[in-house]
Amino acid sequence: MGEHMHDYTVVPRTDEEKAKTLNRLKRIEGQVRGIQKMVEEDRYCVDILVQISAIQSALKNVGYSVTERHMNHCVTDAINKGEGEESIKELMAVLKQFSK
Amino acid sequence: MGEHMHDYTVVPRTDEEKAKTLNRLKRIEGQVRGIQKMVEEDRYCVDILVQISAIQSALKNVGYSVTERHMNHCVTDAINKGEGEESIKELMAVLKQFSK
Amino acid sequence: MGEHMHDYTVVPRTDEEKAKTLNRLKRIEGQVRGIQKMVEEDRYCVDILVQISAIQSALKNVGYSVTERHMNHCVTDAINKGEGEESIKELMAVLKQFSK
């Protein structure tokens, strides 16, 4: 589903990097469940919107950290191999979606 | 945690409205878990970013539908009681956060 | 170009409201010209991006103030006439575009 075909070697994440990202995603998962409970309990719309904003902000931060890592590893590798332009084009396409 | 103190009566959601919103939130929860799996499996950063964008877009849609319902019920009620201005101020504050 | 057909009476802006909004828009116009100068002078991309962000933020604020005024006047009038739902639907459509 929307997966990219590419030959770039993925630089494996360190265990610490993985743990940090997974923690953030688990917290986001918990926040999404929290909103489900708010809907079930007929909580005030504005309070629900505040929580949705909090999740969006947390997701953006995960996205930024994935993007920064991607530039420091995959894009940097591609540039060193002289294949920077294509890698940058790919990144720009996803950044455009991301900042919508 | 960021909850609003207010006297507005919350118009209870119908069972159908609840079910629809809960379904969307459960799908979003599943998508967040999907990203966790992608991180664990060291999947390509750009593919992860694409999935994060998809969740953001789904969350925004939930936010819009909560906002529209809020305007049709709570804000409309407040306006009918002559207390529209305060209700609109409250909504604007959350919309500013939301569209960040 | 994208203009809406509608029967809503537009509540005229006071001279003060107009002057305030026009001042903000004139400042934004000046900022856009400032960026043109930066491009002509081959200024550093990141400095240009910082200025673009500043304009976006200023434009958003004009948008929020137009939205709040719209809710306090046009939407409130529509609700008082029992035509709220349509007016809210119209506003939601533009908010979705706006927060893209």
Place this chain on the structure above:
Amino acid sequence: MGEHMHDYTVVPRTDEEKAKTLNRLKRIEGQVRGIQKMVEEDRYCVDILVQISAIQSALKNVGYSVTERHMNHCVTDAINKGEGEESIKELMAVLKQFSK
């Protein structure tokens, strides 16, 4: 005003690149003036919001093209000199502001 101190050499834009960017910025300047006229003429709020959205979208596109150029020149140069990490950090900071 918010200018960065840096040693990166700015790769000069070609005349064609400049002309293209300047054209887009001039069109945006015209759009901003168009909104001023709409405010003066007491035009419908929603029509004004639609025009503001159009400008935001046009500005974003200028921002993306400046960002892509920045990555293809300045960031790529920095990476080739082994100074990529700092350059990427600088870009991330501005992207975070930009997608707010």
